[in-house]
Amino acid sequence: MTGGRRQKIRIARSQDPQPRRGAPPAAGPAPAADPGYFAPRPAALPGRLDGLRALTKPGVRGYPEVDAAQALLVQTMRKDRVRGDVLDLSAMGGLTGSLSGVTLRAVESSAAALRVLEAAGFDSQAAVPGDLLTTRWPERARTVALVLAGDRGNAYAQAQVAWAHACTPPGGTLYLAGDRDKGFDRYVRAAGNAFGAGETVARDGGMRVARLIRRPGPTPPFPDPEGYEAFGVKVVGLPGVFSASRPDKATTILLEHLAGLDLRGQAALDLGCGAGLIGAWAAARGAAVTLVDGDLQSVRSSQATLAASGLEGEVLHSDVDAALGERTFDLVLTNPPFHVGRGVVLDVAREFIAAAARRLRPGGTLYVVANEPLPYEAAMGTLGPVQELVRAGGFKVLAATRPG
Numbered sequence: 534m535t536g537g538r539r540q541k542i543r544i545a546r547s548q549d550p551q552p553r554r555g556a557p558p559a560a561g562p563a564p565a566a567d568p569g570y571f572a573p574r575p576a577a578l579p580g581r582l583d584g585l586r587a588l589t590k591p592g593v594r595g596y597p598e599v600d601a602a603q604a605l606l607v608q609t610m611r612k613d614r615v616r617g618d619v620l621d622l623s624a625m626g627g628l629t630g631s632l633s634g635v636t637l638r639a640v641e642s643s644a645a646a647l648r649v650l651e652a653a654g655f656d657s658q659a660a661v662p663g664d665l666l667t668t669r670w671p672e673r674a675r676t677v678a679l680v681l682a683g684d685r686g687n688a689y690a691q692a693q694v695a696w697a698h699a700c701t702p703p704g705g706t707l708y709l710a711g712d713r714d715k716g717f718d719r720y721v722r723a724a725g726n727a728f729g730a731g732e733t734v735a736r737d738g739g740m741r742v743a744r745l746i747r748r749p750g751p752t753p754p755f756p757d758p759e760g761y762e763a764f765g766v767k768v769v770g771l772p773g774v775f776s777a778s779r780p781d782k783a784t785t786i787l788l789e790h791l792a793g794l795d796l797r798g799q800a801a802l803d804l805g806c807g808a809g810l811i812g813a814w815a816a817a818r819g820a821a822v823t824l825v826d827g828d829l830q831s832v833r834s835s836q837a838t839l840a841a842s843g844l845e846g847e848v849l850h851s852d853v854d855a856a857l858g859e860r861t862f863d864l865v866l867t868n869p870p871f872h873v874g875r876g877v878v879l880d881v882a883r884e885f886i887a888a889a890a891r892r893l894r895p896g897g898t899l900y901v902v903a904n905e906p907l908p909y910e911a912a913m914g915t916l917g918p919v920q921e922l923v924r925a926g927g928f929k930v931l932a933a934t935r936p937g
C-alpha cells in the first residue's frame with residue numbers, strides 16, 4: 534500500500550499477467566489461459582501440506598500460494614489431530630476446512646477471500662474484530678484459529694486477540710499464528726495474559742504458532758478508533774485501516790491538486806476507500822458518492838467517517854467493483870493498493886483501473902495517485918490519453934478521460 538513514508542519499490546513480475554490489448558502473441562509455448570482477476574483457482578501449497586487444499590485469487594492474502602503463517606497453523610492443527618467445529622477468524626482460502634474431520638466456520642473481512650470461500654462451499658461470514666458471531670453460530674466452537682495481521686498495526690492485532698478471546702469458550706483452544714518479525718511474541722504474551730495458559734508450539738523460519746487454552750476471565754478491551762480532521766471532513770480510522778490516524782501523503786497530494794474541480798451533481802466513485810477521506814471530500818463538494826473497499830473494517834470506517842462528517846453516501850463491501858451492479862460514474866478517484874513484501878504486486882491495482890474503464894460514463898475521468906515508479910500509465914491508456922497532472926514528494930497524480 535502507499536504509506537506516509539517514501540518507500541523503496543521493487544516491482545515484481547505480475548503473478549496474473551494482463552496481456553496488452555493488440556499485443557502480438559509471444560513466441561514459445563502458449564502460456565496457461567489467464568482465468569481473469571475474479572476467478573477462484575487452487576492455491577499453490579507447500580509439500581508439507583500434502584493432501585490439503587485451498588482456493589485463492591488475486592487479492593487474497595498469500596496469493597498465489599497460501600499465507601505462510603496459515604500454512605504453519607494448519608500443519609500444527611493436523612499434527613494435533615484437531616476435529617469437529619473450528620471457527621477460523623482469518624479463513625483466507627479455506628485451508629483449515631480441508632483438514633480431515635474438521636467442519637469449518639469461515640470468517641473473513643476480505644471480500645476477495647469471501648468470494649473464494651463461497652466458491653469452495655464453506656459456511657462463511659463477513660466480520661471484523663469485535664463482531665458477535667453468536668447470532669450466526671449460537672453455540673461456540675471449541676477450537677478457534679487466527680492468523681495475526683501484524684502488518685495492519687498494533688491496534689488491529691490487539692483487537693484480533695481480544696476478539697479471539699471473546700469467541701473462545703472457557704476450556705476451548707485457540708491456535709494463534711503470526712510472524713516473529715511483526716510482533717508475534719508480544720501478541721502471544723498479551724493473549725497468554727488473557728487466556729491464562731498457552732505457549733508457542735511451532736516455528737518455521739519467522740512463522741510461529743501458539744496454542745492457548747482459555748481459562749475463565751475477562752476479555753481484554755478493544756482499542757478505540759483513531760481519526761483526524763482534514764479537507765473539511767472528520768475521518769474515523771478504525772484499527773487496521775489504511776492511514777487511520779492521519780491523511781496519507783499521496784491522498785493529500787491528490788485532493789490538494791483537485792481543489793478546483795466542480796463536483797456538484799457528479800456521480801463519484803472512491804475505489805479502495807479506506808477510512809473514506811476521498812469519498813467524504815467529494816460528498817462535501819456536492820458529489821453523489823459511492824465508496825467501495827474490499828476490507829470490511831475499511832467499509833465500517835468509511836461509514837463512520839460519513840456519519841461523523843454529516844455527509845450522505847453509499848459504502849459497499851466489494852472486491853474491486855464486483856458489488857457495484859449496473860452503477861456508472863462521472864469520475865473515479867483512487868489511491869490503489871499494492872503489496873510490499875516480495876516486491877510490489879499490482880494485480881489488484883490493475884483491476885482497479887480496468888474497473889474504472891468499465892464504470893466510467895463517456896466523458897468521465899479516472900484520477901489515480903501513485904508512488905512515482907508504479908507503472909499505471911499503460912493500463913490507464915486503454916481508457917484515453919493519460920495526463921500526468923502533478924509530480925511531488927515521490928508521488929504522481931494521473932488522469933485519463935473516457936472519450937465522450
Ligand SMILES: C[S@@+](CC[C@H](N)C(=O)[O-])C[C@H]1O[C@@H](n2cnc3c(N)ncnc32)[C@H](O)[C@@H]1O
Nearest residue numbers: 535592784805806807826827828852853868870
Ligand atoms: C492505498 S489504500 C487507500 C485508502 C484511501 N482511499 C486513502 O486514500 O486513504 C488502498 C485501499 O484499497 C483497499 N483494497 C485492497 N484490495 C482491494 C480490493 N480487492 N477491492 C477493493 N478494495 C481493496 C484497501 O483495503 C485500502 O483501503
